[in-house]
Amino acid sequence: MREEAALYPRLSTAAPGVRTGTAASRAGLPLGALLLALTLSLPFWAELSTQQFAVEFLYTLALAEMWNLLAGYGGMVSIGQQLFVGLGGYTLVVLALKLGVHPLLALLVAAPVAALVAATVSVLLFRLQGPQLAVGTWVMAEVFRLLLANASAVGGGSGVSLTRAVMGIPDQAREVASVWLACLLGFGAVAAVYALLRSRFGLALTAIRDSEAASEAVGVPVHRVKFWVYVLSAAGCGLVGAMVYLTRLRISPDAAFSVDWSATMIFIVIIGGIGTIEGPIVGSIVYFALRELLADRGAVYLVVLGALAILVMLRARQGLWGWAVARFDVHLFPVRRRLVGPPPPPPEAPK
Numbered sequence: 001m002r003e004e005a006a007l008y009p010r011l012s013t014a015a016p017g018v019r020t021g022t023a024a025s026r027a028g029l030p031l032g033a034l035l036l037a038l039t040l041s042l043p044f045w046a047e048l049s050t051q052q053f054a055v056e057f058l059y060t061l062a063l064a065e066m067w068n069l070l071a072g073y074g075g076m077v078s079i080g081q082q083l084f085v086g087l088g089g090y091t092l093v094v095l096a097l098k099l100g101v102h103p104l105l106a107l108l109v110a111a112p113v114a115a116l117v118a119a120t121v122s123v124l125l126f127r128l129q130g131p132q133l134a135v136g137t138w139v140m141a142e143v144f145r146l147l148l149a150n151a152s153a154v155g156g157g158s159g160v161s162l163t164r165a166v167m168g169i170p171d172q173a174r175e176v177a178s179v180w181l182a183c184l185l186g187f188g189a190v191a192a193v194y195a196l197l198r199s200r201f202g203l204a205l206t207a208i209r210d211s212e213a214a215s216e217a218v219g220v221p222v223h224r225v226k227f228w229v230y231v232l233s234a235a236g237c238g239l240v241g242a243m244v245y246l247t248r249l250r251i252s253p254d255a256a257f258s259v260d261w262s263a264t265m266i267f268i269v270i271i272g273g274i275g276t277i278e279g280p281i282v283g284s285i286v287y288f289a290l291r292e293l294l295a296d297r298g299a300v301y302l303v304v305l306g307a308l309a310i311l312v313m314l315r316a317r318q319g320l321w322g323w324a325v326a327r328f329d330v331h332l333f334p335v336r337r338r339l340v341g342p343p344p345p346p347p348e349a350p351k
Helices: 002-007 023-040 048-073 082-098 103-125 131-149 171-198 200-210 212-217 222-248 260-272 278-297 299-315 319-328
Strands: 017-019 338-340
Touching (some): 048 171, 048 260, 048 278, 082 103, 082 222, 103 131, 171 200, 171 222, 260 278, 260 299
């Protein structure tokens, strides 16, 4: 018995269980907390240009996480998420500019408004599949763009300024609020998606991503799960849209409902790694790094972005983070359950 205990010491101490954390995730938690604290403190020591860059990075990251949740996990490729970005911005216009609601309260209302519209248009869009759904989402966004371009009450095609809506807020307070709201959106989107994927709903969503037919066969309510993913993603994009135009202080239908919003989301997620929480983070870093390095070179910037996207799709179809996971098995936000426990018992000695 003592010899067996010496050979198999874990038999008496290890207990079977489910593990989700990894060494990388445990090390990444204090790093994430440090980054959050550093970003929250930006208004007190950083230049205004640095603050604006951080705000743009964080709300773009939030948009990418929303699109990744929709397409990477829900399996619904959309090129019309600008619909909800624009709706968020125009919700801010109606409430803050026309009705006199405080801009921060109007910003919070943008999320349920976008969610309500998503629930309504899903009745039509969910009749489509695959490429038809992708085109349908873009057409729906164009319909709303044309409606608002012809609505003189909100500025029509030329748009409207939001400066009057924030006149009662001091500039310094607005700058601090912008950074803190962007932190809430960027860090909050990552945390919310991670918590969602760790829940029972996340298990159903992951199962649908792996095999929709098999999921439905074992009782997963595929249509209902996809509906809620679409609504949640729309709510997140609507909140970001209100945040964007609260900082820009001017909105127009062509800018708010521009397909460039969806193009940016898709590029970031494809480059970073679709179907992973870390992918949009990596993709956002690459996107903004290239933009800062090549923005002054005109068309070269777009050529490099396109060439990089083609290269990644050909050489690393799971994106840069997917390549890193396959090579180094590193997981900052692990959502898979791993069964751990004692090793199998030793073979019986021959009699």
